[in-house]
Amino acid sequence: MKAQKVKIDNIPAIIWGKESGKAYIHVHGKMSCKEYAENFAEIAEKNGYQTISFDLPEHGERKDGNYRCDIWNGIHDLTAIGNYTFSRWKEVSLYACSLGAYFSLHAYADRNFTKCLFQSPILDMEYLIRQMFTWFQVTEEKLFTEKEISTPVDLLHWDYYQYVINHPIEIWNLPTSILYGGKDNMQSEDVIQKFVEQHNCSLTISGNSEHPFMQERDFEIVRKWLEEFI
Incomplete structure (x- = not known):
């Protein structure tokens, strides 16, 4: 599929998919990078969306820098990506994974996303x-x-x-769907359920999946979840 490498406020990024008025911002988690968005972008494209993925600090093309992957730099970078995307696409949605979801909760609470998808989110x-x-x-x-x-x-x-x-996290009023692994040791099910109830989210639990969703059986679980909610 089409993948255009760009710099957004000096942040390495990729714009995936054929031209559209709708786009997803894709925020990866720890030990990942912007290129890992390809499978997501393929599903998004089938549903009429482009995808904008980028490297968080200390990830991908930014591994060798002195710019920490912390909450302050995360908020700064997500804000820059958000400004860029909302200025160029009519309709913007959000996908965020793990730490990327935590950064998103702090950076994007006042953004007008059409929908939000959180996979294995760090909510607390x-x-x-x-x-x-x-x-x-x-x-x-x-x-x-x-x-x-x-x-x-x-x-x-x-x-x-x-x-x-x-x-x-106190304010999150955006329509959000969550995929959570029942064997996730980073966040308890109680943490997830509390957030879901407070913020009226949709929740899908995969009972035998761990935080990374990296077992062979997990790929189909993630794909089906994305195809349902994207």
Whole structure:
């Protein structure tokens, strides 16, 4: 399919699909990149949408930079991508995965998306950080003292943790469909269900799927979910 590489506010991006008045912003998660949007873009194109994917900080073409993949840079970059897309397409929707969903919740609450699709979303970052405290024997006091602590999952930052505590997700009034794996260890089902109830979302649970949805059986599950809700 057609894939045009561009720079949006110096952010490496790809515009997928044949010309249309409708587009999806595609926000990937950790350890991914803009090229991974191809399968999504193929389904979106069949439904009349183009797709704009881009590399988050420290991902894809931006791996070698000193620009951290944190909430502040995430909001900055998603805002730039949003400004670009809303200025060029009449109808804009959102797909976001994992950490990309968390950034989207902070950057896009006041955007007029037609619909939003969240796959394995991080909806409560405080919950995840506290899980990491338990997994890796880290305490709040230790993180305050050391400011940064490396773990096998991610680098814990005191400043990031404080932002998370002080900025819970309270406003999200956009039509949203969520795909969640029943074996996801990053967010509990209670966290997901609470968000769904508070914000009137549609929820699809794949009981045997883990957070990444990367087992062979998961590809068909994701495809069917996308084809239903895209």
